[in-house]
Amino acid sequence: LRGFRIELDEIEVTLAALPEIREAVVLAREDIPGDTRLVAYLVVQPSAQPSVNELRDWLRRTLPDYMLPAAFVIMAEGLPLTPSGKVDRRALPMPNQVGLGEVRLGLQRDFVPPRDALDLELVQMWEELLDVHPIGVTDNFFHLGGNSLLAVQLMARLRKRFGRNLALSLFFEAATIEYVAHTLREQADSLGWSPLVALQPAGSKRPFFCVHPASGIALCYTDLARHLGPDQPFYGLQARGLDGEQVPHTRIEDMAACYLEAIRHVQPTGPYLLGGYSMGGLVAFEMACQLQKQDEQVALLALLDPSLPLSAPEDFESDDVELLVGIAQVIERFLGKELAVSCAELRELGSDEQLNYLLERLKRIKFVPATAGVSVIRGLLQVARANGRATMSYVPQVYAGRTTLFRTSPVSAAEYRGELAELLRDPAHGWAALSPEPIEFHTVPGEHITLLTEPHVRVLAEHLVACLDKLEEEPVA
Numbered sequence: 187l188r189g190f191r192i193e194l195d196e197i198e199v200t201l202a203a204l205p206e207i208r209e210a211v212v213l214a215r216e217d218i219p220g221d222t223r224l225v226a227y228l229v230v231q232p233s234a235q236p237s238v239n240e241l242r243d244w245l246r247r248t249l250p251d252y253m254l255p256a257a258f259v260i261m262a263e264g265l266p267l268t269p270s271g272k273v274d275r276r277a278l279p280m281p282n283q284v285g286l287g288e289v290r291l292g293l294q295r296d297f298v299p300p301r302d303a304l305d306l307e308l309v310q311m312w313e314e315l316l317d318v319h320p321i322g323v324t325d326n327f328f329h330l331g332g333n334s335l336l337a338v339q340l341m342a343r344l345r346k347r348f349g350r351n352l353a354l355s356l357f358f359e360a361a362t363i364e365y366v367a368h369t370l371r372e373q374a375d376s377l378g379w380s381p382l383v384a385l386q387p388a389g390s391k392r393p394f395f396c397v398h399p400a401s402g403i404a405l406c407y408t409d410l411a412r413h414l415g416p417d418q419p420f421y422g423l424q425a426r427g428l429d430g431e432q433v434p435h436t437r438i439e440d441m442a443a444c445y446l447e448a449i450r451h452v453q454p455t456g457p458y459l460l461g462g463y464s465m466g467g468l469v470a471f472e473m474a475c476q477l478q479k480q481d482e483q484v485a486l487l488a489l490l491d492p493s494l495p496l497s498a499p500e501d502f503e504s505d506d507v508e509l510l511v512g513i514a515q516v517i518e519r520f521l522g523k524e525l526a527v528s529c530a531e532l533r534e535l536g537s538d539e540q541l542n543y544l545l546e547r548l549k550r551i552k553f554v555p556a557t558a559g560v561s562v563i564r565g566l567l568q569v570a571r572a573n574g575r576a577t578m579s580y581v582p583q584v585y586a587g588r589t590t591l592f593r594t595s596p597v598s599a600a601e602y603r604g605e606l607a608e609l610l611r612d613p614a615h616g617w618a619a620l621s622p623e624p625i626e627f628h629t630v631p632g633e634h635i636t637l638l639t640e641p642h643v644r645v646l647a648e649h650l651v652a653c654l655d656k657l658e659e660e661p662v663a
Contacts, residue, residue, distance in 0.1 A: 187214060190252045197245070200244070211227045213278060225255055256331030303380075303382075304367050305363060308367055323363040327361035350370060368555060381424050392459055396488075397462035400574060402566070402570065406463070418651075441472075457484060458483070459484075459486045460486065460487050460488070461489070463637065467489040474487045487585070488653065490592045495615075509571060514544060587621070589626070591627055592649060594631070626653075628649045631645055
């Protein structure tokens with residue numbers, strides 16, 4: 187294999203020596219012509235969950251890197267057998283046929299998903315090249331089945347996309363998305379900035395554009411994009427200023443104008459499909475209003491448990507400690523890992539100490555690279571602060587088009603007074619007064635903070651698919 191003699195039974199014996207492994211079979215597969223890869227098929231002990239890294243570390247103790255399998259497939263029903271009781275190697279499935287994504291997620295507990303738009307674009311590039319799904323930002327290119335020829339192809343794609351030449355020799359030393367992204371960010375100005383995050387750029391249907399919540403992060407829509415299906419293009423819109431360098435927008439109207447300019451690079455004319463969760467619903471609503479004034483059509487305006495159309499006094503000021511805790515909670519939901527950051531803890535620290543405290547917590551769960559500086563947290567905080575002010579100062583206008591509202595469990599209005607209590611008692615939360623058209627309602631299980639997480643995001647996706655399918659049957663005039 188690639189010039190090396192491989193003893194498959196030696197790999198099998200080494201794997202079977204692990205207490206968690208009951209049986210192991212290794213094949214050299216050529217599912218893609220000219221690209222042979224080692225695949226290990228494993229039957230594990232009940233309740234055992236060895237990670238990909240654990241398996242590879244175990245093999246490295248006695249075997250060279252070129253003998254490490256590119257994929258590990260757990261055979262939940264056992265290995266297929268011939269009538270004589272031997273392992274039927276021909277019946278062992280292709281990794282993708284058994285859902286390699288499920289295998290990797292089930293095996294690798296320290297899988298690190300993309301953390302920003304650049305990470306995501308690199309992941310998509312690697313997945314297409316290696317035909318492995320999903321790939322984490324700390325996964326090694328060569329451990330996933332990459333080789334020298336594929337590495338050269340990857341360098342060519344990076345050069346074409348980003349106009350940067352990465353040293354192939356250095357890539358061999360640190361062949362991870364995290365390393366490539368860090369190298370590209372060293373000259374971030376050359377990459378440019380766009381609010382568009384292509385969560386799923388492929389597909390033949392009209393693209394769906396969804397605006398970030400108050401955190402400014404669009405990757406919260408990753409699961410929603412996946413559940414809408416592979417033929418539905420899906421773009422998140424991410425806030426300016428998350429890098430800690432750019433100045434964030436402070437008005438909903440300015441965000442909407444900026445995002446409309448960006449989506450026209452993907453879809454020059456309508457009808458448009460717009461959506462937004464929480465504060466993103468306000469921005470999506472404003473985008474629809476601006477498109478309406480420009481005589482453009484909006485086929486779908488989907489408000490996903492949106493913020494209330496409620497203004498606050500001009501002297502409104504947000505609490506940075508509460509914002510930092512809110513940021514931590516958003517990231518906890520995104521990664522499914524606990525940060526345990528509380529207001530009481532943060533208030534005992536100075537402002538700089540608060541930022542460093544959260545930074546170290548985020549490094550611990552690998553939401554940011556180990557090399558990240560405090561500017562990352564400063565960027566998150568300045569965006570959350572600006573978005574809070576923008577939300578409170580926004581005064582929505584009447585929108586003449588159709589609005590589709592997705593609501594979670596209603597919040598009790600008993601403990602609130604004034605305009606806020608009135609809006610909470612209203613089934614449409616005040617949105618019906620902003621449109622002459624009837625509001626279309628969909629109720630989704632869960633609470634506001636869990637809408638985009640499993641299992642509730644599946645139900646939300648089902649409702650959205652039904653709305654989108656209806657539009658395909660009845661196109662906007």
